[in-house]
Amino acid sequence: MIPSISNAQQTTDLLNLYSYSNSIISKLKIKLTTSEFNRVENTCQNCxxxxxxxxxxxLPKDEFPEFSVHPKNLIPSCSKCNGKKSVNWRNGLNSLFLNLYLDNLPDTQYLFVNVDHNLDFTFIIDNRNHIDLDLFSVIESHYIKLDLVNRFLENSNKVVSELSNTINSFKNKLPRAEIIDSVIETESSNRVLYGSNYWQSILKLTLVNNAVFMNNFYT
Structure with a gap:
């Protein structure tokens, strides 16, 4: 895609249209972060x-000023993702990031958690389920460029604590299998809302299906 604006004054005028605090942009943010159930989901969609x-x-606004306020070029983001992406978006003809408006993300799982015998775990991106290679290449680049695997790990303690509290609350009231089934049901619903590769759900599902992790609550 080649920028179509060549006049310097036109470029300046178009860039001046964008301001995150602009009332129209603020209304767009509210619209984009409000679910069909009228709930505000104020979470960065990139991470x-x-x-x-x-x-x-x-598409970087300095490179494509004509898209500086185009709704489908504005993706609600946290400052960390925005900073990591910066003005980068392609390598030659290949996109470096997922376009969350245009790319059809697969329902197939590509985010996994590996757990060792000490219950140390890592997130990995893997194409074991045979996603289209071109799409998987963009997915992999998106996760690497935004450092998502490490950021998931850095934020995982709270998720593990929440899961542990849930198990401890019910371990004397429900059989182990029912607790596992309940977590699976809840996280299956979350994956419908947040995507098949929602990192918190993938982590919780991996842990409740890990015998060593579950045995910690029954010793």
Whole structure:
């Protein structure tokens, strides 16, 4: 895609249209972060970790000023993702990031958690389920460029604590299998809302299906 604006004054005028605090942009943010059930989901869609505090211009506004306020070029983002992406978006003809408006994300799982015998775990991106190679290449680049695997790990303690509290609350009231089934049911619903590769759900599902982890609550 080649920028179509060559006049310097036109470029300046177009860039001046964008301001995150602009009332129209603020209304757009509210619309984009409000679910069909009228609930505000103020979570960055690039990482599902941080709160939305900016709009990421998928096509950099300095390179494409004509898209500086185009709704489909503005992706609700946390400041960390926005900073890591910066003005980068392609390598030659290949996109470096997922376009969350245009790319059809697969329902197939590509985010996994490996757990060792000490219950230390790592997140990995893997194409064991045979996603289209071109799409998987963009997915892999998106996760690497935004450092998502490490950021998931850094934010995982709270998720593990929440899961542990749930298990401890019910371990004397329900059989172990029912607790596992309940967690699976809850996280299956969350994956419908947040995507098949929602990192918190993948982590919880991996842990409740890990015998060593579950045995910690029954010794």
């Amino acid at each position: 599902t970790i941080g709160e939305v505090s900016s709009f990421d211009h998928f």
